[in-house]
Amino acid sequence: MKLYYFPLAPNPTKVRLYLAEKSLAGASLSIEPILVNLREGEQKSPAHLERNPLGKLPVLEIDEGDYLSESLPIILFLEEHCPNPPMVGTTPGERAHTLTIERIAELGVLFPMARIVHATDSPLGLPPNPAVAEYSRAALPAGLQLLNDRLADGRPFLMGEQPTVADCTLAAGLQFGRFGKIEVDPGYTHLRRWNDHYRERPAAQEVLVL
Numbered sequence: 001m002k003l004y005y006f007p008l009a010p011n012p013t014k015v016r017l018y019l020a021e022k023s024l025a026g027a028s029l030s031i032e033p034i035l036v037n038l039r040e041g042e043q044k045s046p047a048h049l050e051r052n053p054l055g056k057l058p059v060l061e062i063d064e065g066d067y068l069s070e071s072l073p074i075i076l077f078l079e080e081h082c083p084n085p086p087m088v089g090t091t092p093g094e095r096a097h098t099l100t101i102e103r104i105a106e107l108g109v110l111f112p113m114a115r116i117v118h119a120t121d122s123p124l125g126l127p128p129n130p131a132v133a134e135y136s137r138a139a140l141p142a143g144l145q146l147l148n149d150r151l152a153d154g155r156p157f158l159m160g161e162q163p164t165v166a167d168c169t170l171a172a173g174l175q176f177g178r179f180g181k182i183e184v185d186p187g188y189t190h191l192r193r194w195n196d197h198y199r200e201r202p203a204a205q206e207v208l209v210l
Contacts (some may be wrong), residue, residue: 001031002061004051006038007209010110010176011071012058017168018075018087020203025085038124075165087164101158102166108143110173112136117180144188151190156197171198178210
């Protein structure tokens, strides 16, 4: 299999964090990483548009000519392919709860972070959009607060004692926020503790660049 990605881009980053966590825990997933340079427009090339007509990343090549796009379906496919160590849960209830928190991390943190960055100083050259940036800045605290409250009991990870895909998504979103110089209120003390702890993990050290 091959994973097409670009460093710092949040959705490829969450997949790469997931893969790093699995690998460092002993899972056997042989996936070749292939860089697609977003800043040089390689995502618009005919070759990449064959992989994903929307020209986005990440893309997982399963077999020649067979591709998956969108980060969460890629992760769920890989989890079925290699379930241990589990990073989405082992029961229907665990999986549902984990994916609920992952969606909150995605839609409540990663997505508004990405919209703020691209609406203010887009690394892809998108035009500024102050209205979108303002709307996203107003929406961001709700997701941050919810996840901060979830961590208030001192748990090391969003779902408890072990990392899950939810932690990968949150870490990817916060890194993109750091790239865009988005200030996160230091009052989210539990979230800051989690962030400091997660960034020390070998998987984070392997993937995160900020």
